[in-house]
Every structure is written in structure tokens, then in C-alpha cells.
Amino acid sequence: MAIRIEHLNYIYNEGMAFEKHAVRDVSLEIPDGQFIGIIGHTGSGKSTLIQHLNGLMRGTSGTIYYNGENIYAKDYRMKDLRSRVGLVFQYPEYQLFETDVFTDVCFGPKNLGLPKEEVEARAYEALRLVGLKEKHYKKSPFELSGGQKRRAAIAGILAMKPEVLVLDEPTAGLDPRGRDDILDQIAKLHREQKITVILVSHSMEDIARYVERIIVMNHGQVMYDDTPRNVFGHYKELEQVGLAAPQVTYLMQTLHSQGWPVRTDATTVKEAADEILRVLKTVEM
Amino acid sequence: MEIIKARKLAFEYVKLDEEGRVESRSRAVDDVDLDVQAGDFIAILGHNGSGKSTLAKHINAILVPTEGTLFVDGKDTRDESKLWEIRQTAGMVFQNPDNQIIGTIVDEDVGFGPENMGVPREEIWQRVEESLKAVGMWEYRSHSPNKLSGGQKQRVAIAGVVAMRPKCIVLDEPTAMLDPNGRREVIQTVRELNRRAHVTVILITHYMEEVIQADKVFVMEQGKIVMRGTPHEVFSHVEELKAYRLDVPQVTLAAHELQKAGIPLPDGILTIEELVEELRKVRKS
Numbered sequence: 141m142a143i144r145i146e147h148l149n150y151i152y153n154e155g156m157a158f159e160k161h162a163v164r165d166v167s168l169e170i171p172d173g174q175f176i177g178i179i180g181h182t183g184s185g186k187s188t189l190i191q192h193l194n195g196l197m198r199g200t201s202g203t204i205y206y207n208g209e210n211i212y213a214k215d216y217r218m219k220d221l222r223s224r225v226g227l228v229f230q231y232p233e234y235q236l237f238e239t240d241v242f243t244d245v246c247f248g249p250k251n252l253g254l255p256k257e258e259v260e261a262r263a264y265e266a267l268r269l270v271g272l273k274e275k276h277y278k279k280s281p282f283e284l285s286g287g288q289k290r291r292a293a294i295a296g297i298l299a300m301k302p303e304v305l306v307l308d309e310p311t312a313g314l315d316p317r318g319r320d321d322i323l324d325q326i327a328k329l330h331r332e333q334k335i336t337v338i339l340v341s342h343s344m345e346d347i348a349r350y351v352e353r354i355i356v357m358n359h360g361q362v363m364y365d366d367t368p369r370n371v372f373g374h375y376k377e378l379e380q381v382g383l384a385a386p387q388v389t390y391l392m393q394t395l396h397s398q399g400w401p402v403r404t405d406a407t408t409v410k411e412a413a414d415e416i417l418r419v420l421k422t423v424e425m
Numbered sequence: 426m427e428i429i430k431a432r433k434l435a436f437e438y439v440k441l442d443e444e445g446r447v448e449s450r451s452r453a454v455d456d457v458d459l460d461v462q463a464g465d466f467i468a469i470l471g472h473n474g475s476g477k478s479t480l481a482k483h484i485n486a487i488l489v490p491t492e493g494t495l496f497v498d499g500k501d502t503r504d505e506s507k508l509w510e511i512r513q514t515a516g517m518v519f520q521n522p523d524n525q526i527i528g529t530i531v532d533e534d535v536g537f538g539p540e541n542m543g544v545p546r547e548e549i550w551q552r553v554e555e556s557l558k559a560v561g562m563w564e565y566r567s568h569s570p571n572k573l574s575g576g577q578k579q580r581v582a583i584a585g586v587v588a589m590r591p592k593c594i595v596l597d598e599p600t601a602m603l604d605p606n607g608r609r610e611v612i613q614t615v616r617e618l619n620r621r622a623h624v625t626v627i628l629i630t631h632y633m634e635e636v637i638q639a640d641k642v643f644v645m646e647q648g649k650i651v652m653r654g655t656p657h658e659v660f661s662h663v664e665e666l667k668a669y670r671l672d673v674p675q676v677t678l679a680a681h682e683l684q685k686a687g688i689p690l691p692d693g694i695l696t697i698e699e700l701v702e703e704l705r706k707v708r709k710s
Contacts, residue, residue: 182574182604285473313520313601315472315631316672342604345675382606387634387675391697398701400708409675413682420688420708 142304142336143170143193143225148202150188150360162188163199164360170338172303175330177347177368178340180357181382186340187230189357190306193338194225223252226302230309232293236281241292242267244281248300266298269333271325287318291325298329304336305329311346323350348372348386348407356383369405388412428514428593428625429461429484433493435648436479453479455648456493463592464623466616468636470671471645477629480645481597484627485515498592513542516586518596522578531573531581532557532566538589549588556584559622560614576607580614587618593625594618600632608632633660633672637695644669661692676700
């Protein structure tokens with residue numbers, strides 16, 4: 141078991157006029173190797189929550205255990221945790237600052253105090269993992285497209301060899317091509333490197349396609365924590381908190397309400413098409 | 426009447442080296458013919474680098490064609506003496522709301538445009554009120570823009586353009602940085618403007634579900650317009666859209682999958698209602 145969160149609370153500006161209880165009594169277990177999606181509308185506390193996972197923010201109360209160790213304990217090596225839990229912020233390309241892509245990716249491992257050969261080997265591997273072509277390595281980040289810049293930024297985190305990769309809306313502002321490229325690469329990383337991936341996203345369609353577990357945040361609390369099928373079954377409740385289910389979920393619900401004997405828990409196009417076909421075929425027979 | 430008329434429009438970006446010699450040329454827009462009727466709602470689709478933003482920047486003469494011609498409301502955009510008239514005919518809204526808001530109070534920001542046009546003071550306030558009401562932000566008139574959500578900021582940016590009373594508004598990926606609620610707000614606002622005030626709208630986006638109600642859709646790829654027609658016509662070509670790696674709505678994809686499995690459905694299904702209706706016919710027969 142990798143991460144265990146117990147009764148975590150976080151309050152912004154405690155005791156002041158703008159006090160905001162951003163995370164309320166959240167308890168979660170995140171086992172090794174899961175691919176998890178976190179959804180919630182703007183201001184639901186999801187970004188605040190994930191910044192606790194690598195100790196960047198410290199809970200007002202509650203405890204977080206990483207591999208059984210309390211990260212708030214006095215002698216806990218926070219620096220260690222930060223290299224194990226990699227956090228990719230929104231618009232991470234704004235944080236590229238070196239003169240070329242390769243040097244930028246080297247920055248993280250270099251700060252871990254690794255020898256030069258190891259640093260460079262890691263940078264090469266990370267850039268390969270995000271699918272950035274070698275001809276871009278020596279370019280200035282400014283010469284890259286939006287999707288390429290973002291991949292370079294993610295490589296900078298991967299070069300730290302994290303065990304857990306947390307991404308806050310990694311596809312915001314990208315076009316469909318850039319979005320699919322990045323998500324496919326992340327899914328591949330999850331498959332091949334066996335790392336735990338936590339993906340914060342606004343796109344229900346993306347979440348439904350990739351993750352095995354969805355955590356829904358609302359007003360700082362965990363509203364649902366289940367498989368995509370089960371979570372999107374609550375589409376009416378999701379709408380009330382400013383979210384929605386994938387379009388095919390609505391399609392199946394509409395068919396069902398008009399008397400079609402279809403299961404309504406499809407969350408991807410393929411599941412929906414298969415289910416409609418199944419019903420059409422049984423009717424024919 | 427045509428408000429926008431492009432004939433063989435082409436634009437070349439020229440990259441110079443340090444000595445000012447031409448290092449490379451890239452043709453961002455290539456041989457484009459485009460007619461937009463006054464009062465139309467037009468959508469331009471295409472992924473990053475397809476030339477759609479370069480084309481959009483021609484419409485209010487931020488860029489002028491390197492070859493071919495573009496007439497906006499009968500005025501040639503290469504005619505510098507008409508520049509201000511053209512800019513007042515066609516207003517632009519960009520992707521990032523934070524880069525477009527300059528006022529410290531919402532109503533001041535919206536008044537900036539008309540003030541610069543030399544509109545008399547009384548009328549400025551009248552226009553501010555009208556525009557803020559048109560985008561549903563009137564009750565936020567004395568708020569500070571930095572306290573607004575992304576969708577609200579973008580609506581303020583749209584009000585700022587509307588206050589200049591353009592005949593045509595060009596929106597360049599206005600929803601790319603917004604969450605689902607923000608996206609819905611902005612698209613609804615734009616549709617209302619088109620329907621009620623008969624403002625010609627040119628919406629550049631890569632979200633397919635935003636273009637379903639457009640009068641006409643243009644798909645760009647490598648600087649050229651490769652598909653054009655009503656949404657139904659364009660979305661009939663699912664395989665082609667996929668080849669351009671554009672996002673097709675899940676319902677359209679599901680209908681396409683069913684077609685491939687031998688279910689007799691018409692091409693170009695865009696909404697849940699259409700698919701449910703067509704499936705009902707199939708089941709009856």
C-alpha cells in the first residue's frame with residue numbers, strides 16, 4: 141500500500157475573513173499501481189488535495205502515510221517523498237526555464253545529487269518515455285508546440301523516477317491530438333513502468349476511457365470513490381454538483397427510459413455500441 | 426450579404442536568421458476561399474498548427490494576406506486607410522481570459538473599447554450596460570475581474586468586444602482553458618448574441634460539440650480548408666474527421682460503430698435525440 145490519507149483537513153486563511161475549508165475530513169487509500177481519476181468542479185478541493193500528496197501543502201489536521209510512514213513525523217525525509225511522488229501542475233510548461241529542453245529535464249535529477257552520467261541517462265529515458273523526438277532535445281522550450289512543451293515538462297518530473305505520478309489537468313488547453321498523445325503516453329507509462337497514476341481532469345470522456353477508479357470531490361469532501369461505471373451511474377447527482385457523465389451514458393439512459401432493455405452503465409463508445417447491438421440482436425431472434 | 430469574402434488567401438510566415446536573411450518560410454494559410462454571410466454562425470475546426478488562428482487574425486487585419494484578397498464588409502484588409510473601420514467591424518476574443526482583461530472593475534474593462542473609439546461618455550455607460558446584460562454579467566459590474574471564474578472572465582471579455590458594436594465577432598478557442606460549466610456559459614452567450622443581435626459569429630474551436638448548432642462548419646488542415654458544409658454534412662465523414670484527428674462527439678462515434686456492424690443508420694447523427702429516433706425506426710422494421 142502506497143498512500144494512506146486519514147482524516148485530512150485543510151483550511152485556507154484559518155481564523156480570517158476569507159477562511160475556506162478546502163479539504164474536509166478526507167480519508168483515502170491509494171494502493172500501488174492504480175490508475176485513478178479525480179474529478180470535481182472548479183473549487184471542489186481537488187488541486188488542494190493532490191498538493192498534500194507530496195507534502196507540498198501540510199494538512200491543518202489529519203495524517204498521511206507513505207508506505208506506512210507518517211510524512212508529518214518530525215524526522216521524516218520530505219525531500220525523499222518529493223522525488224517519489226511526482227506532481228505535474230496545471231500548465232507545467234510555464235515552469236520550463238532552462239535554455240534547452242534536455243538541460244531542463246536534467247534539473248530534477250541533478251538536484252537529487254546524482255552523478256552526471258546518471259542524470260543524463262535519466263533525462264534521455266524520461267524524454268523517450270514521453271515520446272519527444274531527439275531532434276527537439278537541444279531546442280529552446282520556446283520553439284516547441286504546446287503539446288511538446290507539456291511533454292518536456294512531464295519528462296522533467298519523470299526523470300526523478302517517481303513511484304506515484306500526479307497530474308493536475310495535463311491536457312488543459314491542448315487540441316484533441318495533443319490530448320490523446322499525452323494521455324496515451326501516460327497510460328503506457330502506467331502499464332510498462334507500473335507506476336501509480338493520479339489524474340485530475342475535467343473531461344469525463346477522458347477519465348472514463350483510461351482510469352480504473354474515480355474519486356469525485358465536492359466541497360472538499362469525497363463524494364464518490366468507485367469504478368467509472370458505478371460513479372457515472374450517479375449522473376443526476378453529478379450534474380447537481382456541476383459535473384456530468386460521458387455523452388454515451390446519457391444515450392443509454394434515454395434509450396432505457398424509452399423502454400429499451402439496455403444496461404445503462406456504458407461509459408465508452410465501444411461499450412455503448414456493443415450493448416445496443418446486443419439488444420437489437422436479441423430482439424431479431 | 427457577404428460580410429467576409431476571401432479569395433485565394435494565403436499567408437506565409439517568414440523566419441529570418443540573425444543577419445536578416447530568409448531562413449525558412451511556412452505557408453500557414455494556403456489558397457483559402459471563404460464566404461461568410463452576415464448573421465451566420467460559422468465554426469472553424471482544426472488542430473493546432475492547422476492555420477485556423479492565422480486565418481482568424483486576418484479577419485480584423487492583425488495580419489494581411491501575403492497573397493490573395495480578403496474583404497471584410499466590403500473593405501479590402503490591405504487598405505491601411507480602412508484599418509480602423511475593419512477593426513470595428515470585426516472584434517476578436519482570444520483563448521486566455523486573463524490576457525484580455527485590463528480594467529480593475531468589470532464595467533471599466535468593458536468601457537475601455539468604446540472609450541478608445543471616442544464614444545461620448547453617456548453612450549459608453551449605456552453600451553456597457555447593454556453588453557454586460559447581453560452576456561449575463563450585469564450583476565457583476567462592480568466586481569474585480571480577478572475574483573471571477575474563467576467562464577465569467579471570458580464573458581466579460583466578450584462584453585468588451587460587444588460594447589464596440591461589431592458586426593462580426595471572431596472567437597479564437599474561447600473555451601480551451603475553461604471547465605465544462607464555463608464552456609457551456611460561453612457558448613450559450615455566443616449563440617444568444619448571434620440569435621438576438623444577429624452578430625455574425627466565427628467560432629474557432631476544437632470541441633466538436635460546440636459546433637453542432639453552427640450554420641456552417643469548415644475544417645482546416647495544413648493551411649487549407651479540407652471540409653466544408655453544414656454540421657450534418659461534415660459529421661457524415663467520421664473516418665475522414667478521425668484521420669484529421671479531430672474529436673467526434675461520442676454519439677456520432679457510437680452511430681458510426683453501429684453502422685459498421687450493419688445497422689442501417691443515416692450518416693451524420695449529431696445528437697442523442699437523433700440517434701434514439703433512428704434506432705427506434707430500426708427496431709420497428
